[in-house]
Amino acid sequence: MSLLAAGEVSAARELWERVLTEPERRWFEEAMTTEHLADSYSSSDPDRAVSLYRRVSELSPTPGGTSGTHQMKLAELLLETGADGDLREVGELLAWWLENAEVPFPSAHFDWNITFVKWARRLGDHDSARAGAQRALALMARGPIFSRHPTVGLVDANEATAMWLRSVAENV
Template sequence: MADDWFRSPLWTETARTDFESRLARARARNRAQYLRIKGLALADAGEIVAARALWQRVLTDKGEFAHLESAGALEHLGDSYAREDPIRAEHYYRRLLDEHPSLNGTTAMQHVKLAELLIRRRQAGDLQEAADLLTHWAGEGRVPFPGAHFRWNVAMMSLAEATGDRPTARDAARRALDLAGSGPVFSRHKDVGVVRADRHTMKKLRRIAN
């Protein structure tokens, strides 16, 4: 459909030409949004390099609403590098927290995501900063979804393991398991906010909970 041109996962030479042509004709205030959404479609299709390039363009866009879209673009960039290049992911998450402290236009999970990186790295000061980030999210976060609280508890469990706090690790694991068994938040949107965890994570949770 014509209205979905910026949601297409295609990125052939013809598709790129068509996208750029439509983007040039679009209202300037909407271009950053189209770039960000197109990047998501490409990332889902495995075109991660192209997706990152579009998200970078969001960050330099001068449109009326580009600043709002840049928050999401920074999160997408951080997420895309979290496993492949944690240092670069950390850069984008920190930039997001600095430039968009309200976290509007994001999942509002950046404190948890950054904490996860620091827990895995475990350099001097990392674990304390991770603890501060997780505490901040617990106190300030207003995310109602079980999936978000599940992720926080898994991060808290990992932090407690790293610091040798076995009781806290056990309690966090038990809370995460309880959340994993919760149902959908919205009856009409059953996939929104639900817990998604791989077999390895669930096995580890059960082991630590017991």
Template sequence: MADDWFRSPLWTETARTDFESRLARARARNRAQYLRIKGLALADAGEVVAARALWQRVLTDEGEFAHLESAGALEHLGDSYAREDPIRAEHYYRRLIGEHPSLNGTTAMQHVKLAELLIRRRQPRDLHEAALLLDVMSRDVVPGTRL
């Protein structure tokens, strides 16, 4: 499992030290990917705060492919806050849609996720925006297919 050092759900002091050591030796162009994937493993293991910290690092990484990984990191951040801090989740979803309109590297469901947050607030303005977001999604579907 040495090849999957960045997929381990462990986040003890020893595990953190090992991860950071391996990350420092990794090619700069791969570091953002390793950070994002390690964040997923940590989030799945219940280490959400640590996962968020790694995803934030993806957003500031300057490696060659970091921009590609930042779309996924923004989605992960939004998803991680959706229940406990919907305003923060909204921020990350809006940032993702603005910075990565193609939604490559994501589930491409940010319009729906944002609409869900807005619907929960039940304010007329928010409901109107949610309808517009869902309309955008329905127009992006290939004719003859269903959502």
């Protein structure tokens, strides 16, 4: 992750690819590494990222061994790049995450609600979109959840996102 944070995307990918070719790797190492690799391709090669996120789900059908958000990331990519036929899968991924992920961070739930709002709007379900936007706005206002780590898991949304959510929450 440090290589990626330093802007060394190629070097990070090369390292992750090497981990994936190790014959002695454990399933959780493969799942985590595949998720990092998918994250690195999400904006530059969405089709490859989709394929990699699907592989993460095969490797780890539960959130274990991963960030716990790969289904959400896949749902977001399908909404951005997919056809209307992908909307059913997006709904299944969102439902699965809500039922199975045990992620305590408001930031993860915020991301889920953002994807949910986009999905509901694509379906024409304005009431659900409004409810999702209201939940996302409430998560933005939530304070620290860990007293010793006050910034961990907090929502970090820009003003444009906040304005969009307010618009959806009020009007749809």
